[in-house]
Amino acid sequence: MHAWRRLLIAALGTAITVALSVAVQTTSADAESNGGVRVMPLGDSITEGTQIPGGYRIGLWQRLAGGRYTIDLVGSQFNGPSGLGDHDHEGHPGWRIDQIDANINGWARSHNPRTVLLHIGTNDVLQNYNVTGAPQRLSTLIDRVTTAVPNADVFVATIIPLASASQEAAVRTFNAAIPGIVQNKVNAGKRVHLVDMHSKLNTSDLIDGIHPTAGGYDKMAAAWYAALQAVPGSIGQPGGTPSPTPSPSTATPIRGVASGRCLDVTGASQANGALAQIWDCNGQSNQQWTSTAAGELRVYGGKCLDVNGGGTADGAAVIIWDCNGQNNQKWRFNSDGSITAIGAGKCLDAPSNSTANGVKLQIWTCHGGGNQRWTRA
Structure with a gap:
């Protein structure tokens, strides 16, 4: 009986240690965001850094830091050595193109x-997973990325060699299709770039x-860095810094001309994705907005008014999100009282001319109506 009790206590101790380790790791990842x-x-394990935790991200981070670039690596995954300044990434060992998609x-x-x-694409080859269809899957994935974040630059690399002669032949066939895929995206006006890795x-x-x-991995880092530059x-x-958090004293409400009501964050939420x-x-603080030199409209100091997903279509939702410097977080006050979303070229709009409390805001083709005009209260 005492032996079983000792085993149970040991197991619980291990579980607690693992849980604390996960909690610490998550906290560390969250804390690394620097607003850059x-x-x-x-990608897959080559992005994750299998065999050499951190992989190419180590050398890339060192080059970015040496070049005085302010960068925030992002993703749901987290690993690498302590010398890697930012451990976040979206590398998933063993995953194919369709799983990323x-x-x-x-x-x-x-x-x-x-x-x-x-x-x-490496795992598509290693798993012999419909390799002939891999280029089309890659094309579909690129479209998915550019639709989700249309203002992002997407760098698409040819995949690195494999030691197996037969698998390397498949790699070369797959890679041969990538320049044409990338060029088709460029021709369609998408911000896609080829990297010969x-x-x-x-x-x-x-x-x-x-x-x-x-x-x-360091050779990969050098190739990514050259492509990014x-x-x-x-x-x-180089030497750039994120736009500083504005002083709260400069924040003011923004009032809708037609409604007489203020631009507000639903539920006073500070979560990414909260609707305007x-x-x-x-x-209250969820109605206090600060214009920055970068064209942002900030609330709570570090959140920006944002067109959800970088959308450009009429009806795209307006939310708040961590300030990141992208065009879907830049706004221009116009002489007629309208506020233009720079990335979309459309106006901040209360749908259907509604003036009721709780109406969720959107962007819409500018037309000068009262539901698109605003004043500093």
Whole structure:
């Protein structure tokens, strides 16, 4: 009986230790956001850094820091050495293109990346999963990403070599389709960029025939860094800093001309995704808005008025989100009282000319109506 009790206590102790470890790790990940340009490393174990935890993200972070870029790596996953300044990523060992595709909308909503680094397809080859259909799956995934975050720059890499001769032949066939896929997206007006990753490594850079050595991962880091530097805005400007949190004393209400009610965050929520609405002006913090030099409308200091998902269509919802510098968080006050969402070129709008408390706001084609005009209260 006493032996069983000792085993139970030991098991409970282990469970508590694991739970505390997970809690600490989650807290660390949340704390690493520095308000910089949001970059999502997206892919499989090569993004996660199997064999060398942190993978290419280590060398990429070092280069970004050395170049004085202010970057916030984002994603639901978290790993890497203590020297890696930001451990967040969206790398999933063993995952194929279709599995990433099935989850990308949720990740995009949660993390709203400004830039995406996509290296995916290796497991399609390793698992011999309808390899001939892999290019089309990749094309569909890219479309999914660009629809979810239309203002993001998406960097699509050819996948790195494999040691197996037969698998490497499949890799080369898959990679040969990627430039055409990327060019088709560019022709359609999408912000998609090709990164030739395959040529940067060879089989001597692989630790197990699949995953890179530390040196191989660093070669990947160099390739990503060069590609990012070649696209203005994808990682901000060297020496750039996020727009500072404004002084609360500069915050004022914004009142709808037609309704007489104020721009308000539903339920006084401070959560990402909380909807903007109109409500009786009451002077509370969820109605206090600060215009910044970057074109933001900030509330609570660190949240920005945001067009959900970077949408540009009439009716796209207006929410609050962590300030990230993207165009869907930039607004312009016009001489007629309208407020234009810069990324969409449309106006902040109370639907159907409604003036009731709780009406959720949207963007709509600008027309000068009272439901699109606002004043500083």
